[in-house]
Amino acid sequence: MSAHELISATASVLADRLARGEVSSVEVTQAHLDRIAAVDGELHAFLHVSAEALEAAAAVDRDRAGGAAMSPLAGVPVAIKDILCTYDMPSTAGSRILEGWVPPYDATVVKRLREARLVPLGKTNLDEFAMGSSTEFSAYGPTLNPWDLERIPGGSGGGSAAAVSAFEAPLALGSDTGGSIRQPAAVTGSVGMKPTYGGVSRYGAIALASSLDQVGPVTRSVLDAALLHDVIGGHDPHDSTSLTDAWPSFADAARAGAREGALKGVKVGVIKQLSGEGFQAGVRGRFAEALALMEAAGAELVEVSAPHFEYAIDAYYLILPAEASSNLAKFDSVRFGLRVNPPGGGTVEDVMAATRGAGLGPEVKRRIILGTYALSAGYYDAYYGSAQKVRTLIQRDFADAFAEVDVLVSPAAPTTAFKFGEKIDDPLAMYLNDVATIPANLAGVPGIGLPMGLAPEDGLPTGIQFMAPVREDARLYRVGAALEALLESSWGGPILRQSPMHPEAESNAISTKKGGD
Ligand code: GLN
Numbered sequence: 001m002s003a004h005e006l007i008s009a010t011a012s013v014l015a016d017r018l019a020r021g022e023v024s025s026v027e028v029t030q031a032h033l034d035r036i037a038a039v040d041g042e043l044h045a046f047l048h049v050s051a052e053a054l055e056a057a058a059a060v061d062r063d064r065a066g067g068a069a070m071s072p073l074a075g076v077p078v079a080i081k082d083i084l085c086t087y088d089m090p091s092t093a094g095s096r097i098l099e100g101w102v103p104p105y106d107a108t109v110v111k112r113l114r115e116a117r118l119v120p121l122g123k124t125n126l127d128e129f130a131m132g133s134s135t136e137f138s139a140y141g142p143t144l145n146p147w148d149l150e151r152i153p154g155g156s157g158g159g160s161a162a163a164v165s166a167f168e169a170p171l172a173l174g175s176d177t178g179g180s181i182r183q184p185a186a187v188t189g190s191v192g193m194k195p196t197y198g199g200v201s202r203y204g205a206i207a208l209a210s211s212l213d214q215v216g217p218v219t220r221s222v223l224d225a226a227l228l229h230d231v232i233g234g235h236d237p238h239d240s241t242s243l244t245d246a247w248p249s250f251a252d253a254a255r256a257g258a259r260e261g262a263l264k265g266v267k268v269g270v271i272k273q274l275s276g277e278g279f280q281a282g283v284r285g286r287f288a289e290a291l292a293l294m295e296a297a298g299a300e301l302v303e304v305s306a307p308h309f310e311y312a313i314d315a316y317y318l319i320l321p322a323e324a325s326s327n328l329a330k331f332d333s334v335r336f337g338l339r340v341n342p343p344g345g346g347t348v349e350d351v352m353a354a355t356r357g358a359g360l361g362p363e364v365k366r367r368i369i370l371g372t373y374a375l376s377a378g379y380y381d382a383y384y385g386s387a388q389k390v391r392t393l394i395q396r397d398f399a400d401a402f403a404e405v406d407v408l409v410s411p412a413a414p415t416t417a418f419k420f421g422e423k424i425d426d427p428l429a430m431y432l433n434d435v436a437t438i439p440a441n442l443a444g445v446p447g448i449g450l451p452m453g454l455a456p457e458d459g460l461p462t463g464i465q466f467m468a469p470v471r472e473d474a475r476l477y478r479v480g481a482a483l484e485a486l487l488e489s490s491w492g493g494p495i496l497r498q499s500p501m502h503p504e505a506e507s508n509a510i511s512t513k514k515g516g517d
Contacts, residue, residue, distance in 0.1 A: 004503040006031035007167040008496075011076045011224040014170055018064075018075045025057035025064075025075030029119050032077045036121070036168045039501075044143045045153075045163040047082050048089050049122040056119045063117075072251070073227055074117035079169035081160045082123035083130050084215070085204040086110050093206045094126040094138040094156075097359030098337040107204025108239070109173060109215050109232040116231045121169050124159030128361045129328065130180055130208045132156050133433040136424050137363045145188060146501040147460055151417040154184030154433075160218045161188040166501045171228050172218040177208045178316055179413075179437025181216050182449035186412035186463025189451045189495045191480070192218045193225045194437075196470050197444030198243040200229070201236035209323035210241075212316075212441040220496060222450060222481040223258070226250035229473070245471060253474035257481030264298035266479060269405030273309045274436050280415040282455025286462045287411045290452045293486045302405055306397040311390045312438045313431055318374045318387035319442075325371030328364065331356065366427065395443045402469045407479050410436045412449035412463030440467050448476040450484055451495040461495060 001009070001023050009017075017023045033053060040046050050056075060075040085091045085103035092098045106114070113120060127137035135143045135158035145153040146166035153162040160172035161184035174181035176194035185192030193216045200215045207213060217228035229250045236242045256262060268291075275287055295301050333339040333355035334348075342354040360368070374383040401408055414435055423429040440447035445467050452464040464483070468475045488494055496502060 003031045003034065007035045008503050009170065010221045011073060011170040011219065012221065012227060014076050015073050015227070019070070021064075025060040025119060026054060028075065029053050029057035029077050029121070032121055032169060039166055040168060042144065042149070043146065043162055043166055043168075044141060045124055045159045045166065045168055046079070046122045047092060047094070047125050047140055047159070050089060050120050052088060053077065053119050053121050060117045060119065071116040071231070073171075073231060075119065076171060077119045077121045077169055078113055078228070079121050079124050079160055079163045079172040080110060081126055081157050081172065081174050083126060083175050083206045084110055084173060085206065086120065086123065089120070089123055091123065091206070092140070093130070094128040094140065095360065095364070096139045096338060097331045097355070101337045103204070105204060108201035108236045110204065112232050118171070118231070124157070124163055124172060126159055126180075127156035128364050129206070129324070130156040130175055130177060131324070131363045131367055133179070133183055133430050134418075134423065135159065136420065137361055139361055142420060145417045147188065147499055148417065151419055151460070152187070154187040154413070154417065156180040157184045157218065161185055161190050161192070164188070164190050164218050164220055165496060165499060167503055170220065171224060173215060173232070174218045175205055175208075175213055175215050176437070176441065177212045178320065178441050179434040181218055182437045182447055182463070182465055183413045183433055185218055185449045187417040187461060189461035189499060190218055190220060191222055191225050191448070191450045192216065193229060193448045193476070194440060194446060195229060195233060195473055196243070196446045198241045199247070199446070199473060200233050201239045201242055203236055203238035207327040209320040210327065211323060212320065214441075220494065222448070222477060222484045223251060223254040225448070226254035226477045243471070248474045250474055250477045253477040254481040257478035258485045261298065262478060262482040263294055266299045266407065267302060267405040268294060268299045269302050269304035269401050269408045271309065271408055271410045272303055272305045273307070274410035278414050278432070278435065279411055280455060280457075282457045283411045283413070283415060283462045286453040286455065287464060290464050290483060290487065291409070293490065294483060297482070297486055304401045304405060304408065306394075306401060306439070308390060308393040308397050309439050312394055312442055313435060315387040315390035315394070316434075316438045316442060317370070317431060318383050319391065321367040321371030322374045322384050323371070325368045325375065328368060331359065363427075391442045394439055398439070398443045398445055398469070406468070407475060408467040410465050412436055412465035416455050416458055416460035416462060436465060445470050446473045446476055448480045450480050452487065453491070453495070454498065
C-alpha cells in the first residue's frame with residue numbers, strides 16, 4: 001500500500017491487511033506519524049504526539065510474526081482525546097491547570113486499547129474540560145476544520161474529529177457529555193458514537209458531568225466505530241455506573257446492517273422538534289434525502305413528537321454546570337498540576353484562588369459560577385431540582401417514542417461548521433449547537449452520528465443522528481451501517497473522498513488555504 005492508501009484506508013481495511021501480513025504496523029504507524037508531521041503544525045489536532053508509537057507498533061509486528069493470537073484491530077493506530085488519562089503521556093483536558101500533568105495510571109478505555117494492541121498516536125485537542133462546541137476554548141489554541149481551515153472542527157472533541165477526517169489517524173476516542181463526539185463528527189464528515197450511559201467505562205476520563213459523560217469512538221466508517229466500541233466497551237469494576245451487561249458484537253451488527261435489506265420494516269421515528277426551525281437549509285435538505293433513501297430501502301418513517309426536547313438545553317445547562325462545579329473542585333493547587341503563589345504570599349485559600357484564577361479559562365469559570373449558584377441552598381430546588389424534573393420528562397418522551405418506533409432520527413447538528421470567532425462571545429449561540437445531541441445524554445440512550453452529505457450552500461459536511469433505547473447500541477450500528485451503505489453508493493464512495501484534505505485531492509487544503517492567495 002502507498003503512503004496515501006495507508007492513511008486514507010478505514011481501520012477495518014488496515015486491520016485486514018495487517019492480519020494477512022500485507023503491511024506491517026510499523027509501516028501503518030509511520031505513515032500516520034509522517035502525515036501528522038506534515039499537516040498538524042497548521043491543523044493542531046494533537047496536543048501531544050507519542051514518542052512510543054513506533055515501538056508499540058514494532059512489538060505488535062514481532063508478536064504477530066511469532067504467531068501470537070491478535071485482536072481484530074491489533075496494530076492499527078488510534079488518537080486519544082486529551083480528557084483521558086494516559087500514564088505515558090500528559091493529560092491536560094485542554095486546561096492550563098493540568099499543563100504537563102502525567103497521570104499515574106491509564107483510563108480503562110486506554111488500557112483496553114493497549115491490551116487489544118492498538119497503537120496510541122497521541123492526545124487530541126479539546127475545549128477546556130470538554131466545555132464547548134468549537135475547540136476555541138482550548139487553553140492551547142483551536143484546532144482547524146480540515147474541510148475549511150477558517151472554520152471550527154466542532155467541539156469539544158474537535159481534535160479527535162479533525163485527526164480522523166484529515167487522515168492523521170484512522171481511529172480516535174472522544175467523550176460525549178452533550179454532543180462532543182457527535183457534533184464534531186457531523187461538521188467534519190466523520191462517524192461518532194455515544195454509547196449507552198454505563199456501556200463504556202468512565203474510569204480515568206477526567207469528569208465533566210458524571211451523570212452525562214460517555215466515552216466513545218470517532219471514525220471514518222460505522223464498522224470502524226463498532227470495532228473500536230467492541231474493544232473499549234463492557235463492564236469495569238472501577239466505574240460504579242458501569243453496566244454489567246454482556247454486549248453483543250457491534251462489528252457483527254454493523255456488518256449485518258451493510259447487507260441489502262437491513263432496513264426493511266425498521267420503524268424510524270422522525271423527531272418533529274429536531275428538524276425544522278433553527279436548522280440550516282442544506283442540513284434540512286440532506287436530511288430529507290437521507291430519509292427518502294431509507295424509505296425506498298423499506299424503512300417505515302413515522303413522525304414522532306418529543307415535546308420536552310425543547311427544554312433540553314435549559315435543563316442541561318443547569319445539570320452540567322452543577323456537576324462540573326463539584327467535579328472541578330479537586331483542581332485546588334494541592335493535588336494536581338499548576339500552583340500559582342499570589343504576590344507576597346497568602347493563605348491556602350489565596351493560593352487556590354490565584355491558581356484557579358490563572359489556570360482556568362473563561363468558559364470553565366462561567367460554568368463553575370453557574371453551577372455553584374444552581375446548587376446553593378436557596379436556589380437548589382428552583383434550579384437544579386427543576387432541571388432534574390425536566391430530565392425525567394425528556395426520558396419519558398424517549399420511552400413514549402420507543403414504544404412506537406425502533407430508532408429515532410434527526411440531523412446531528414443544526415448547521416455546518418461555523419467560522420472561528422462567530423459564536424465565541426455569545427454563550428447561548430454556542431450552546432445551541434447541541435440542540436440535537438443533548439437529549440440522548442440526559443436520557444442515557446445511545447446515539448450515533450454519520451455523514452449525510454455536503455450542504456449545497458457551503459459545500460461543508462452535514463451529519464445525521466440515530467438514537468435507540470438504552471442498551472440497544474447494536475441496533476444503531478445496524479441501522480447506521482445500512483444508511484451509510486445507501487449514501488456511499490449514491491456518492492460513489494465515502495464522503496471524505498470529497499474533502500480538500502484527502503491525500504489524493506488535487507488541492508490539499510493545508511497548502512492552498514481557502515481564501516488565501
Ligand atoms: N458542547 C457541549 C458543552 O459545551 C457538549 C460538551 C461535551 O459533550 N463534552 O457542554
